Each structure stands twice: as structure tokens, then as C-alpha cells.
Amino acid sequence: MRRAFITGITGQDGAYLSKFLLEKGYKVYGVDRRTSLPTTERLRYLGVADEVMLLDGDVSDQGSLVRALQTAEPDEVYNLAAQSFVGASWQQPVLTMATTGIGAVNVLEAIRLVNPRIRFYQASTSEMFGLATEPVQSERTPFHPRSPYAIAKLFAHWTTINYRESYGLFACAGILFNHESPLRGLEFVTRKITDGVARIKLGVAKELRLGNLDAKRDWGFAGDYVRAMWLMLGAEKPDEYVVATGHTTSVREFCRIAFECVGLNWKDYVTVDPKFARPADVPTLCGNAERVKVELAWQATTTLDELIAMMVEADLKRVGNERA
Numbered sequence: 001m002r003r004a005f006i007t008g009i010t011g012q013d014g015a016y017l018s019k020f021l022l023e024k025g026y027k028v029y030g031v032d033r034r035t036s037l038p039t040t041e042r043l044r045y046l047g048v049a050d051e052v053m054l055l056d057g058d059v060s061d062q063g064s065l066v067r068a069l070q071t072a073e074p075d076e077v078y079n080l081a082a083q084s085f086v087g088a089s090w091q092q093p094v095l096t097m098a099t100t101g102i103g104a105v106n107v108l109e110a111i112r113l114v115n116p117r118i119r120f121y122q123a124s125t126s127e128m129f130g131l132a133t134e135p136v137q138s139e140r141t142p143f144h145p146r147s148p149y150a151i152a153k154l155f156a157h158w159t160t161i162n163y164r165e166s167y168g169l170f171a172c173a174g175i176l177f178n179h180e181s182p183l184r185g186l187e188f189v190t191r192k193i194t195d196g197v198a199r200i201k202l203g204v205a206k207e208l209r210l211g212n213l214d215a216k217r218d219w220g221f222a223g224d225y226v227r228a229m230w231l232m233l234g235a236e237k238p239d240e241y242v243v244a245t246g247h248t249t250s251v252r253e254f255c256r257i258a259f260e261c262v263g264l265n266w267k268d269y270v271t272v273d274p275k276f277a278r279p280a281d282v283p284t285l286c287g288n289a290e291r292v293k294v295e296l297a298w299q300a301t302t303t304l305d306e307l308i309a310m311m312v313e314a315d316l317k318r319v320g321n322e323r324a
């Protein structure tokens, strides 16, 4: 039986990846950092909380990673742990650098110490393209990070490549464009919108306050994207791959579709609040996923309309239950 080890297992992608790998017959381990309340809600939502093995650890504490890897003895490590919210990275830049940047070095060093044959996946991001110099971004597009988060991710990205070139590790990086689901954090714009739509529809809220409505993102479904991570670690050679849908949509258009799901007009409820504008935003991202399609046979299967409908439906159910 193959064994996988996931940092960030309690996050959106960690939960979907756990379910995916369990279905593939893997034994799944993950590190769970110490918190005052349980963080297994997403794993429970997908019905896998009792099937994964959680070990104490934190990516900023290398000893904890070494002990966890010695216990799990994995074939594959997926480094998904991060302070992952761009907005918060201006408020907590040092923590973001430590977790999102140095955290990856800690995981790679732990792998070198425990077993350099372990295959490694780094959760890189389209945010690294930032103020992109090309309208559609591929593996060859230059990087121009625009936030402490994106800088930390770029550091981790190059560290991954460097460990491959220096030590021969099977180290891959997936440059994933935004991917969402009913398990997305509530502070991200997609989930903030679908949660807002549900609250307004059910009479719990009257308006939705957002920042830059012109921003455009290439949004896909997290459940599709975790498969690409696994495919990278099963490939013949380690590499970097852009993972995206190839379509870009504005925040404004996302609002329109989400409100339409419940028969409302977004213009009646959405207010622009400068509080949610960023010191330096990323205006538009759109990925060219041709390489992952040709080399690893991966392709997004969920459309944006399907994704938004799924998220609105889940939020209507959740907000409805909260009220009951």
C-alpha cells in the first residue's frame, strides 16, 4: 500500500486530496498543528476524518516534521501548508514568510534527513505571476509577485527546483490557478460571495461588501485540481506544471452568476468598500494548462457555472442549518 503525507491536510485542498488518495488505496497521514479548537471540519465534511492519520506538527518546527515523517514513512509528501490568504499577508508578512516560504525548506530538509527517495509536491501558485507580462500565463511566463504571500511562494518554488537540481530529489511544483469549492475559506472572494448570496436569500444579511470588482481570475474546482498534484508525483520525471481552466472571469461577473442562482440581481446587493482593496492587487490571471494536458493527461472538468451553483447550494444549506 502506498503512503502519502500531507502538510495542510485540514485545509481545502488537504481534505480533497485526502479523499482522492484514500480512494486510490493510499494510507494517508498529515500534520495537524496545535490549535485550541479542532480543525478537522473539512475532513469531516468529506467523510474522511476517521480514515486519515493525524500527527502533531507544524511546518515552522522542523523537528516535528522529522518525527512525523519517521512515523508515516511516506512514498509521497504534499506540502500544502501555508498562510494562504493574500490579504492577510500584508498584515502578517513575517508569519507568512515563515510558514509559506521557510516552511517548504523545513519540509524539504526533513525529507533529505529521513528519506531522500520520497517524492515531493510543492503547492505553488499563479499569484507568482502577479503583474503578469503575458495575457495568458504558462510555465515560461516571467514572475512578478505582488504580495508578501506571492513572494514567499516564489521563494518556496525556487527552493523546490533548487533541491531537485542540487540533491536529485523528485521535487515537483504545481503552479495552480485559483481553485474553489464549498470548503474554500470564507475570506476568499468566491466563498465570500456565495456565503453572502445565501445569507441575503435567507434574510440573514442585507448587503455584500467587496473590494476590486474588476479583478479577473481563472477559477476552477479544487476537487479537479488535487488529481493534478497526484499525477505530477506519478510522472516519469519531476517538473513544474501550470494547472488552470484557461478561462478568466471578473469578480463582477462571478457576482452576477452567483446571485442569479437564487433569482436575485447582484446590483441590488453588492457595495464596493475600499476596506477590501489591496495595497497592490493582481489585476488578471489566466492560465495556459496545455503542458499538463499533453504530458499528464489532466484537464479541468467542472465549469465555472457548475462550481458556483455547487458553492451557492452548499452555503444555502449551511446557513439554513445555522438558522434552524
Ligand code: NDP
Residues within 6 Å of the ligand: 007, 008, 009, 010, 011, 012, 013, 014, 031, 032, 033, 035, 039, 057, 058, 059, 060, 079, 080, 081, 082, 083, 084, 085, 099, 123, 124, 125, 126, 175, 176, 177, 178, 179, 180, 185
Ligand atoms: P487553506 O488555507 O485552506 O489550507 C492551509 C492549510 O495549511 C491548513 O490546513 C492550515 O492549518 C495549514 N497550516 C497553516 N499554517 C501551518 C503551519 N504553520 N504548520 C502546519 N500547517 C499549517 O489553503 P488551500 O487548501 O486552499 O491551499 C492549499 C495550498 O495550495 C496552500 O499552500 C495554498 O497557498 C496553495 N494554493 C492554493 C490555491 C487555491 O486557489 N486554493 C491556488 C494556488 C496555491 P489550519 O487548518 O490549522 O489552519
Ligand code: GDP
Residues within 6 Å of the ligand: 086, 087, 127, 178, 187, 188, 189, 190, 192, 209, 210, 211, 212, 213, 215, 216, 217, 251, 276, 277, 278, 281, 282, 283
Ligand atoms: P487571491 O487571488 O488568492 O488573492 O484570491 P481572493 O479570492 O482573495 O481574491 C481574488 C480577487 O478578488 C483579488 O483581486 C481581490 O482584490 C478581489 N476581491 C474583490 N473584493 C474582494 C473581497 O471582498 N475579498 C477578497 N478576498 N477579494 C476580493
